[in-house]
Amino acid sequence: MQLNRTDLLEAYRRMKIIRDFEDFLHDEIAKGEIAGFTHLYAGQEAVAVGVCEHLSDDDKIVSTHRGHGHCLAKGCDVEGMMKEIWGSREGLCKGKGGSMHIADVDKGMLGANGIVGAGAPIAVGAALAAKLDGKGNVAIAFSGDGACNQGTTFEAMNMAVVTKAPAIFVFENNHYSEHTGFEYAVGTDKDIASRAEAFGMKVWRADGTDFSSVHDTMREVLEYVRAGNGPAAVEFDTERFYGHFEGDPQRYRGKGELDRIRAERDCIKKFRETVTEAKLLEGSDLDKIDAEVASQIEQAVAAARAADRPTAEDVLADVYIDY
Amino acid sequence: MQLNRTDLLEAYRRMKIIRDFEDFLHDEIAKGEIAGFTHLYAGQEAVAVGVCEHLSDDDKIVSTHRGHGHCLAKGCDVEGMMKEIWGSREGLCKGKGGSMHIADVDKGMLGANGIVGAGAPIAVGAALAAKLDGKGNVAIAFSGDGACNQGTTFEAMNMAVVTKAPAIFVFENNHYSEHTGFEYAVGTDKDIASRAEAFGMKVWRADGTDFSSVHDTMREVLEYVRAGNGPAAVEFDTERFYGHFEGDPQRYRGKGELDRIRAERDCIKKFRETVTEAKLLEGSDLDKIDAEVASQIEQAVAAARAADRPTAEDVLADVYIDY
Amino acid sequence: MTKMMYRDAVRNTIFQEMQRDPNVVVLGEDVVGGMGTAGGPEAIGGIWSTSGGFYEAFGPDRVIDTPISESAIVGAAGGLALSGKRPIAELMFADFIGVSLDQIWNQIAKFRYMFGGKTKCPAIIRLIYGAGYNAAAQHSQSPHAILTGMPGLKVVMPSTPADVAGMMRQAIRDDDPVIFMEHKALYGVQGEVPDDPDFVVPFGHARLTRAGQDVTILATGMMVGMAEAAADTLAEDGIGADVIDLRSTSPLDEEAILDSVEVTGRLVIVDEAPPRCSLATDLAALVANKAFASLRAPIEMVTAPHTPIPFARELESAYLPNPDKIEAAVRKALAYN
């Protein structure tokens, strides 16, 4: 772990915000107050945070249907997101996007995306813009193990190599696309990274439940890409704690699988253990953050509940800039 | 060369038919009598013939925009094809398809295709049908080096692996997609076959200008795939003699490049040299075929010129089976 | 007759046809569910519960679970159909025609024509479509206009369990490619379905669901129920409406439409999609061309606005047509002299 105390506290806070945000939504959605399809990121926090901690607002990310974690890690406003998910006109997207379309382009967050695989080409475009600007910025495409079977993902990888775009393909392999296992749907003897490699990219692999492994790996990746070596890919082995979408009974999981991954592969628990054992932080530091985050989420929810609702006229706005 | 005399003569005849067909069209198109966009296959004959000689009508192929060679190798009627290219209602597709859409489903030829990369998924479907029928048939997708950058090609390879479909992806690497070099557009350190390999497929590579190398390689590939081992891929290094489409001035070629490939990489010339030197066939055997093929093409052209033209009412037919 | 849900009519009809004809094959993402997992095949059936039990009954060669590769799914359906099979490909959301349109539009729809009528391509593409779930801009669309406009495709949009059964059976037995559109908000709707194992609803025959003399209302899918609700309210005021459920948009039952308008002289078209180059405009143009003499008022169209589909409940409700909007349109048409 090459991080100082401040950075570690910040990383923990971000991960914890995501976890609490998602845990809260999980309960709330069951009650029926929240509309739409929601895919929760809980379990994968170390990836989003370990990646995004290296980025500035001028570095872009493009996310997926499971986008809350990426948004929060990239600095999207917690309250604005909660309001968006609530469908408020005060939401980050005025209630027009909802969970699957949260974006904050000023923060370099080019959108969650409801279309699996759609993000990678967009990231290549953002990377080409960064290349043209020549300031060493990058663009990152988050993709799941399922998304890596979509043609767009392959096209994007090839095009990034051809154009030497500073794009980074981050594959979050959580072993499932919906209810289908990675072993079935990804037709390769090996892993996703090997595929990316065959497109002529330098690749890395790391344990996505180990924050320091993610963070250290990404440091290398970013050094490589920012230096103008063209695109790169990273595969993180990770776990999702909730169902594919809220409501999924997860009958495809093995017996005890969820208990096991919660016990052994919880990135937040592991982070806490590592940093306290290594005496980098005290348990009390983290407890304090826990409390702060809990109240932050509570406040965000209260604000979302109280926030203005959109009106029928709002439907027509924001289609075009003029006309 | 593991072929007997009859098979060798037949192979030569097929290659020669393609060559003469294309040489004739090249001249004719310059005169303006033939409508539409035409992409000639001359130079690549050994691939189409070396592949298709192993196939029965129950084995399917799916072709590309450069489809004449595949059609002729798969047994489409020469006269029917010429009439089609002429736009006659007696053509193989009644003048509705033209050069880019020639098909003869009864012969297992599921169509040339104007959309680069569209064929591979269709071949996977045909392969899945063969798998269901369980008679050891296969389906082959021909793709160019340019087509191997299209998302559909990747999706098809992955899906074939996942579903263990008896599909064979034949990549004809003629080093150019339109006016762009393979080295530029295919972003990999290696070759196309390596990419296919990363999708979990067994792959082969061979010199596509050497008929016996193509033919021998395909024997192995087909044994492997017919035995139920799932899909495979083969990359053939080959050359196209004419421009990308008729009218292309080929300024992207190196100085003397066309002369060199005509001199050193002409699959028909090489075939003739090999079989006569090895005393498998006499020069006179081949001369006889040359003459027969020349008159066959001449007759086909005469027939095409004389054939019925379509009428305005024909436009409306053949959209649906009923309605 | 058996009472069942719209979704079960989908599932049961396909299941029966698969029993009848070994050439019928289904493919799509999670149509088995649980492949490559500890839970095993069918751990969870298709996410819409329209293929439960298929894998067990017909095995992996006929129930093909695919990766997330819609172009390859549709393309494979094309290849299967050209090879003598009757594939039924499921696109989980109709919005995913975006990533697979070439195979629908330039391949499957055109094979027969491009190949000079010498082949057939009996593929079915199932599209689960429509708004009502607050699924926002990329999971709620009704792209029937795009598909209806494509020569070579047949496009059907059943609104009741019985029509689902009859039209799915027809689609499976039909030799042309069929876009089979299932409205997700209707999946839970109950209805009586004929038990006859050969019950089919031929395409191109609209269904008159309410009869009246004053106005013609055209609708499909989820819009049919809304049109009926509006008609019922109007009936209380003595206004009689023909409500016509088109059922298939290609082929289209022009006769039913023109005959009705000849009587009523007033036309209201209800369409869940945005207004431009839509099915609504298609029907309006048909009538403005072929029943002009009968028309006694401007043609009214109740459609979604020219905007993407918004997320929030209030926004989606405002976006969609509803019985009130339809009623208002009818009153407007009737007020014209």
Next chain:
Amino acid sequence: MTKMMYRDAVRNTIFQEMQRDPNVVVLGEDVVGGMGTAGGPEAIGGIWSTSGGFYEAFGPDRVIDTPISESAIVGAAGGLALSGKRPIAELMFADFIGVSLDQIWNQIAKFRYMFGGKTKCPAIIRLIYGAGYNAAAQHSQSPHAILTGMPGLKVVMPSTPADVAGMMRQAIRDDDPVIFMEHKALYGVQGEVPDDPDFVVPFGHARLTRAGQDVTILATGMMVGMAEAAADTLAEDGIGADVIDLRSTSPLDEEAILDSVEVTGRLVIVDEAPPRCSLATDLAALVANKAFASLRAPIEMVTAPHTPIPFARELESAYLPNPDKIEAAVRKALAYN
């Protein structure tokens, strides 16, 4: 004014705007031509000769030659536009929206709306479209209806070199995504183009190319010349036609259409695409709704038939609208009482 070909108006305007604004970027297959070959960059310019000299002038970061990957091309345009650039992506044939529609329809068109109006996406997608080259079913289509129907897109279809220049400049400076449709059969057409480096043709303003009192003819692209030819023939018989070149279909100049029909009372719409859910029906519906009182005859539509585009010369000619068909439609409209 400078006389130049339609294709040169495309090229020259983009070139000038690239000189003016360093954020303008072009990308597409063979837009450089010769990359990775012995001949080197620009060995052969774009296959339509609309980007000759770009690479030399602006280099590889602004003139991006891409692999055959249309989804990635359009998607990259989206990412560039969200990142402050003004990308111009070329799809060599409009038919290739089939392999890239998701990025056009579900991404670029919707970013602004889905993101609550907080961003803009000034991407241009150039589509070379239309029939006339005997390029058959997959290289001749005019998919403007599909795109016009998509909220969030602007769709323009210039028919003259001057409009190409003015609308391309407008498109580049416009902050919304624009589908720029160039008819391949017009590429060789000559015309005068204003020299003003800020000459723009704003969208949503139709152009009246012939004026008359008896009938209104609406057309776009290659259909404009045919409509004019028909009008000229009719003029010889003393029949006066308003010929309106819509120029952009989204936004649409409703006023110009309605104003004309108010005078003429008779409407003929010419559309190169098949008839169902088409631009023709869109315009017909508009008039049947908003100018019903003025209409004195059924609305006539001259369109392609509901078939794919056939290859043979005779078939393609029969498939396409032409001045004779337009004239016949006008006479039919005029004969109605």
